Amino acid sequence: MAKPRTQYSCTECGATSPRWQGQCPGCGQWNTLVEAVVETATPAGRNFAALGGASGLQMLAEIRPREEPRQATGVEEFDRVLGGGLVAGGVVLIGGDPGIGKSTLLLQSLARLAQVGENVLYVSGEESGEQVALRARRLQLDVGGMQLLAEINLEKILATLVKLRPAVAVIDSIQTVWSDAMQSAPGSVAQVRECAAQLTRFAKQSGTCVILVGHVTKEGSLAGPRVLEHMVDTVLYFEGDTHSSFRLVRAVKNRFGAVNELGVFAMTDKGLRGVANPSALFLSQHSLDVAGSCVLCTQEGTRPLLVEIQALVDASQAPSPRRLAVGLEQNRLAMLLAILHRHAGIVCGDQDVFVNAVGGVKIAEPAADLAVLLAIVSSLRNKPLPGKLVVFGEVGLAGEIRPAPRGQERLKEAAKLGFTHAIVPKANAPRAALKGIEVIALDRVEQAIEQMRSW
The missing domain is CATH 3.30.230.10 (Ribosomal Protein S5; domain 2)
Structure with a gap:
C-alpha cells in the first residue's frame, strides 16, 4: 500500500509548501504551516458549455431581496450580539477558551427555542449524551423538546440533518468532525475546511441555521484555516477570564447585523445570565x-x-x-x-x-x-x-x-x-x-x- 503523500498548509492563508519552513511563503506569517495529507481527486471530463447554459444567470436589478425574519433565542445578550436573533440559513461560528461557557450558552439557547416549539438539534462531538444531560440537569433546563446526536462523522450528521430538517443545529465542535472522503485526521486543516464547507452548503440549501463551535489557539484566535471565518456569516468570540464570573461575547463579523456588538454575561450556578447594567x-x-x-x-x-x-x-x-x-x-x-x-x-x-x-x-x-x-x-x-x-x-x-x-x-x-x-x-x-x-x-x-x- 502506497504511503499517502503529505504537504504543509498555512492556517492563515491556505498556501501550501512541500516541506515545513518557519515562515509561510504566501502570507509571511511565522509558524503557521501544519502537515496535511494530500487529497487526490480523479479527473473527469466535463462539458463546460452545458454547465454554463444550466447556471442560474440573473440580472441584479431584477432581484427582489426579502427581509429575513429573526428567530430570537430568548437570551437577550446573545440576541444583541447576533443583531436581533438567528437568521434562517445563516452559519454562526463561535470560539473561545476551553471552559469559558460556549456549550453552556448554546445549550441554554436551544432549550429556550425548544420550549417555544422550534425543532432544534444539538450535535455533540466532544461529550457523550450522558454528559450533556448532566449539564442540562445542573442548569435546571427544560429540554423536553430538544434532540441530541453524539456523533463526529460528517456523513452521519448530514444524513440526520436532512431527515430532521431542524430550524437550528449546533455542531460542538467543528474540530472533532471528520469526513470519510478525506484521509486527513480530525482537526486537520483539510478536514475542518471540508466539513465546514459541507455544513455551510447544507445550511444555505435547507434554511437551517447552523452554529459551529470552534477551538482557539493560545493567542486567542480561532484554530484551523483562516478561510473558515470567510465561509460563515457571523463570527463571535467568547472572552473573559475563567477565574472570573463575567464573560463577554463580541461579534467581529456579521453579515446580518452590526459588528463590534458586545454581550455581557455573568456565570452563575444556573448558567449564564445577561447583565442588565454592564457599566457597573x-x-x-x-x-x-x-x-x-x-x-x-x-x-x-x-x-x-x-x-x-x-x-x-x-x-x-x-x-x-x-x-x-x-x-x-x-x-x-x-x-x-x-x-x-x-x-x-x-x-x-x-x-x-x-x-x-x-x-x-x-x-x-x-x-x-x-x-x-x-x-x-x-x-x-x-x-x-x-x-x-x-x-x-x-x-x-x-x-x-x-x-x-x-x-x-x-x-x-x-x-x-x-x-x-x-x-x-x-x-x-x-x-x-x-x-x-x-x-x-x-x-x-x-x-x-x-x-x-x-x-
Missing part, C-alpha cells in the same frame, strides 16, 4: 476620589459603556522606563505620551507609566485617548479628578481633540448613571443643555490640562 462591572467603587483614575464612555457597537481607566506614573528605577497598557493598545500609549510632552509640556521620560482598563475589557477605539491622558496627568501630579466626571475624545498628533461617533448617546448614558460633568470634543458638544450633566467642550489637549488645574 467596569467602574471601581472608591470611597474617596483617587489620583490616576478617569471614567471613559466608550462605544461597543450600539451600546455605550462606562469604563474606568487607571494610570500609575512612578519614578523609573531602570535606565529604560517601562510603558505597559492592559486592555489598551501599547503603541498608542507611547504616542499619547509624546503628544503630552510636545503640546502640554509634561515630561514622563524618566517615569514608568502603567495604564489599565478596569474589568478586563479591551478598548480598541481611539476615543479613549483623552481619558488616558487625563488619568496619566492625574497620577503624575497626584491630584484626583472629580468623581462624577466622564471623558471621551480622540487626540491627534497635532494636539487637537477630535470628535467621537455617537457622542449624544454617550452623554445620555453618563447622565443616566449619575455623572454630573463631562469633557468632550467641541464637535460633540450638544446643541441643547442635557439635564443633570454639565458638558465642557474642548478642542486642544492644552485646554484639557488647564481645565484640570481649576479643580
Whole structure:
C-alpha cells in the first residue's frame, strides 16, 4: 500500500509548501504551516458549455431581496450580539477558551427555542449524551423538546440533518468532525475546511441555521484555516477570564447585523445570565476620589459603556522606563505620551507609566485617548479628578481633540448613571443643555490640562 503523500498548509492563508519552513511563503506569517495529507481527486471530463447554459444567470436589478425574519433565542445578550436573533440559513461560528461557557450558552439557547416549539438539534462531538444531560440537569433546563446526536462523522450528521430538517443545529465542535472522503485526521486543516464547507452548503440549501463551535489557539484566535471565518456569516468570540464570573461575547463579523456588538454575561450556578447594567462591572467603587483614575464612555457597537481607566506614573528605577497598557493598545500609549510632552509640556521620560482598563475589557477605539491622558496627568501630579466626571475624545498628533461617533448617546448614558460633568470634543458638544450633566467642550489637549488645574 502506497504511503499517502503529505504537504504543509498555512492556517492563515491556505498556501501550501512541500516541506515545513518557519515562515509561510504566501502570507509571511511565522509558524503557521501544519502537515496535511494530500487529497487526490480523479479527473473527469466535463462539458463546460452545458454547465454554463444550466447556471442560474440573473440580472441584479431584477432581484427582489426579502427581509429575513429573526428567530430570537430568548437570551437577550446573545440576541444583541447576533443583531436581533438567528437568521434562517445563516452559519454562526463561535470560539473561545476551553471552559469559558460556549456549550453552556448554546445549550441554554436551544432549550429556550425548544420550549417555544422550534425543532432544534444539538450535535455533540466532544461529550457523550450522558454528559450533556448532566449539564442540562445542573442548569435546571427544560429540554423536553430538544434532540441530541453524539456523533463526529460528517456523513452521519448530514444524513440526520436532512431527515430532521431542524430550524437550528449546533455542531460542538467543528474540530472533532471528520469526513470519510478525506484521509486527513480530525482537526486537520483539510478536514475542518471540508466539513465546514459541507455544513455551510447544507445550511444555505435547507434554511437551517447552523452554529459551529470552534477551538482557539493560545493567542486567542480561532484554530484551523483562516478561510473558515470567510465561509460563515457571523463570527463571535467568547472572552473573559475563567477565574472570573463575567464573560463577554463580541461579534467581529456579521453579515446580518452590526459588528463590534458586545454581550455581557455573568456565570452563575444556573448558567449564564445577561447583565442588565454592564457599566457597573467596569467602574471601581472608591470611597474617596483617587489620583490616576478617569471614567471613559466608550462605544461597543450600539451600546455605550462606562469604563474606568487607571494610570500609575512612578519614578523609573531602570535606565529604560517601562510603558505597559492592559486592555489598551501599547503603541498608542507611547504616542499619547509624546503628544503630552510636545503640546502640554509634561515630561514622563524618566517615569514608568502603567495604564489599565478596569474589568478586563479591551478598548480598541481611539476615543479613549483623552481619558488616558487625563488619568496619566492625574497620577503624575497626584491630584484626583472629580468623581462624577466622564471623558471621551480622540487626540491627534497635532494636539487637537477630535470628535467621537455617537457622542449624544454617550452623554445620555453618563447622565443616566449619575455623572454630573463631562469633557468632550467641541464637535460633540450638544446643541441643547442635557439635564443633570454639565458638558465642557474642548478642542486642544492644552485646554484639557488647564481645565484640570481649576479643580
